[in-house]
Amino acid sequence: MLLEVKDLHAGIEGKEILKGLNLQVNKGEVHAIMGPNGSGKSTLSKVLAGHPTYEVISGEVLYEGKNLLELEPDERAREGVFMAFQYPVEVPGVSNSQFLRLAYNEKMKHHGLEELDPLEFNDYLKEKAKIVDMDPAFFKRSVNEGFSGGEKKRNEILQMAVLEPKLAVLDETDSGLDIDALRIVAEGVNKLRSTNNAIILVTHYQRLLNFIVPDVVHVLANGRIVKEGGKELAYELEEKGYEWVKGAVGAK
C-alpha cells in the first residue's frame, strides 16, 4: 500500500477540521476526494504535503509503510510526494527552467542518481512540456509570474511530470479553469497516470472526473469520509447535491 491514513485528526489555529479520516491508496489507483466547501479537502492536501500552519492532532499517515508526518515538507517531496497547488505561488526573478532543474536535481541527488546540467535538462524539459502542451517560451519566464490561471495549473502538472512523484495530490486543480484548459490539464494527468504512481484528485465538482476517471470516489463531509464508491458516485453526487450526503451522516 502506498498511502494509509488512519484516524487522522488535524486542523489549523486550534480548530479541528479533519475528525478521524481514514484513507487507503494503492499504486496504480486514482482516487477522487469530493466534498463541499469547509469539509476538510484542502486541509487533507496540506497535511499530506506538510504545510507548516496545519497541525496534526492525532492519527497516523503511512507512506510506503513509513511515518510520513515525521518528514519535513522538502523530504516528503524528494521521497515522491507532490501536491499541485490550488493557488500556485509566483516566484519573480527565478525562471521556470532554473527552478525545475533545481528541484529535479535535488531529488536525483537525494536518490544518489545523476544530476542533469542545463543543456541536458532542457532536452528533458522539452519532452515533458509536450505532456501539457506547453510552449518552451514558458521555460524562460519567471515561475508563474504573469501566467493566467490556466497556465499556472498547467505549470503545476508540468512540475509533476518533471518530478515524477509516486503520490500526487491535485488540490482543486480544476478550479478556475475553462473547459479547454481543463481538458489540457486532465489529458496531462492521464498521460502521467501509471501503475507506479497514485493520484488523489481533490475537487468540489464532478466535472473534472469526466476527464480523469477515478477508480475510487470518497465523499468528505465535516472532516470524515462519509461515502465511498466507484466513479458512479460522482454522478450521483452531482445530481443530488452535497445536502444528500450531509443528510446521510446527520452532519450540519
Next chain:
Amino acid sequence: MVSLQPVIANQFTEQFREILKAEKSASVKAFREKAFRFFNENGFPTVRNEDWKYTNSSKLAGENWKVEVISSEGSRLDQRLEGLLNKFNLERNGFTALNAAFAEIVCVTIPKEMRVVEPITFEFSALDGSAIFPHILVIAESGSKATIVESYAGEARNFTNSAIQILVEDNANLTHYRVQKESAEAFHVGTTEVSLGRASLYNATTINIGAQLSRHDIDVKFTAEGGEAFVDGLYMLNESQHSDTHSIIDHTVPNCVSHQNYKGVLNDRSRGVFNGKVFVRENASGTDAKQSNKNLLLSNDARVDTKPQLEIFNDDVKCAHGATVGQLEEEEVFYLLSRGLNPELSRNLLTYGFAEEIINKIGIKSIKKELDEAVLNRLNTNLEA
C-alpha cells in the same frame, strides 16, 4: 560680505594646492576654488544635517586620505561641457564640494542622432588609503541613443567620492548602469544629476553591493514635456554594511513619466536608508509618477529606514508610492519546499529572485552575469548545481 575668519588647514589643503597648480582652465580653476572654499567652511556633513540623519560620515572624515590623481593633464572642456560643469550643485554638501574641488573630469558627448551600440564604460578603482574624485560629464545630444556604464570596484580600503552630470537632450535615449561593488572596507559617496529634455528617455539601474558605507544621491529633473525616467536600484548588504540612497525626482513641466523601483536585501547587522522625494510642481499636469521601495530583511538585526515622499501641487496627475519592509512570505517558501528544495536553498532562491527583478534590467550580459554571481555568492548558492 567677506568672511575674515581664517580657514583652518585640513588634510586636503596641501593636496588641493597641487591640483590647482595643474589646472589650466581659468573657469575650472574658479570652480575648484569656490568648491574648496565651501568645503573648508562646511566640512563633511554630520548627522545633525537632516539629509544625513541616518548616515554617519565621521569615521570616513576622521581618516587621512591621499588624493590619487589619475590624470594631471588639467581640464580641456568645450563651452557646453563647461556650462554643464558649472551647473553642478557643489554646495549640496561637503562631499559634493570636495568632489568639485578635486574633480577628475572625464567627459563624453554623444553627437546628434548618433546611435552608439557598444556601451560607454567608466571604470574606477582606488589604492589603499587613497581618495578618488571622478567627475563624469555626459551630454547625449538630441536624437542620440547610448548606454553608459559607471562602475566602481576594488579590494582596497579607499574613499571614492564621485559625481556624474548627465544632460539628455530632446528625443535622446540614454541608459545608465551604475554598479558599486567596492571592497567591504571602502567608503563610497556618489552623486548623480540628470537633466532631461523634451521627449527624452533616461533609464537608470543602480546596484549597490560594496563598501562599508555608501551613499548615493540621485537627482532627476525634467526640463521639457514628454520626458520619461526609469530610476531603479538594488542595495544588497551584509555584515555591517551601510547604504543610503537619497533621490529627488522633480516634475517641473507637464506630461512626464517617472517610475522608480528600489529594492533592498539586508542581512546580518546591515543598514539601509532610502529617502525618495518626488515633486510634482504646480505646472506639471499630466504627470505619471510611481515610486516603490521594497525591502527584504534576512536577519533580525538588519534595519531599514525608508521614506518615500510624494509632494504634489497639481490635481491632474497619476501618482503612486509605497514602501515595504519584511521577510520572505511563508507561503512562497512552502511552495519551494514542496518541490523538494531544502529550506536554505528555498530561502536563497526567493531572495535571489527578489534581487533579480532589478538585476534583470541590465541589458549587458557580462555585467548581468557578474552581478548574478555576486548575489548568489553572497547567498552561498550555486544555481548551476
